Amino acid sequence: MKLIAAPTARGLSPKGNVWVTKGIPGPHNAKESIPLSVFLRDVLKIAETSRQARSVVKNGELLVDGRSINDEQFCIGLMDVVSIPKLGTHYRIVIKAGVLKPIPITAEEAKLKYCRVQGKRFVAKGKTQLNLHDGRCVILDKTDAKPGDTLVVSVPKQEIKAHLKFEKGARCLVFRGKHSGFIANLEGVMERAGSKDSDARLTGDMITLKNYLFVVDDKFKIE
Numbered sequence: 001m002k003l004i005a006a007p008t009a010r011g012l013s014p015k016g017n018v019w020v021t022k023g024i025p026g027p028h029n030a031k032e033s034i035p036l037s038v039f040l041r042d043v044l045k046i047a048e049t050s051r052q053a054r055s056v057v058k059n060g061e062l063l064v065d066g067r068s069i070n071d072e073q074f075c076i077g078l079m080d081v082v083s084i085p086k087l088g089t090h091y092r093i094v095i096k097a098g099v100l101k102p103i104p105i106t107a108e109e110a111k112l113k114y115c116r117v118q119g120k121r122f123v124a125k126g127k128t129q130l131n132l133h134d135g136r137c138v139i140l141d142k143t144d145a146k147p148g149d150t151l152v153v154s155v156p157k158q159e160i161k162a163h164l165k166f167e168k169g170a171r172c173l174v175f176r177g178k179h180s181g182f183i184a185n186l187e188g189v190m191e192r193a194g195s196k197d198s199d200a201r202l203t204g205d206m207i208t209l210k211n212y213l214f215v216v217d218d219k220f221k222i223e
Helices: 036-043 050-058
Strands: 033-035 075-077 081-084 089-096 099-104 112-122 128-132 137-140 150-154 160-164 171-174 183-190 199-202 206-209 213-215
Touching (some): 036 050, 036 075
Antiparallel strands (some): 033 075, 081 089, 150 160, 183 199, 199 206
């Protein structure tokens, strides 16, 4: 696809290459994700060409959430953990001012991923299925997690290490809207009648939509 048509969340320079990888359908919204070849060439700048980026991916030199991905068109998005073992580098994908950014993290931090609960339903044998923001599903015998909460899971094993509730006082990352990239504490939710999204009030007199919030813990960093 042409650079001019690329989603703004990729934060690509208009003076860059004319053509960029479009990406294939995956766990993240196309407008809020970055193909691996673009990530390596235009964001991290560790590949000079798309061919070099493709070679890195095809050779299994890049891990996403602890698993090797061999398709350079695969798209990564919010909270994904990207590792390049050969270089000893690890990144968590966050968002700042509407643009996805890789934040360097340690090898220990790379073992955990923040996953927002998008949906919840009961399945066979009395179990509960939680649908997470990155497309994965978790089936549990019992849980009080609900949509809007965050699960901290190990990758790639997908073991739940922590449950962060969406409640008053929760530390939240705004991941959409004009305040995207800000972190503040939840003060309250103002419910709206009908199908409209509810507003959420955060410290600092910030108001955004409830569905634009991602609960994080004190260990989470955006710089």
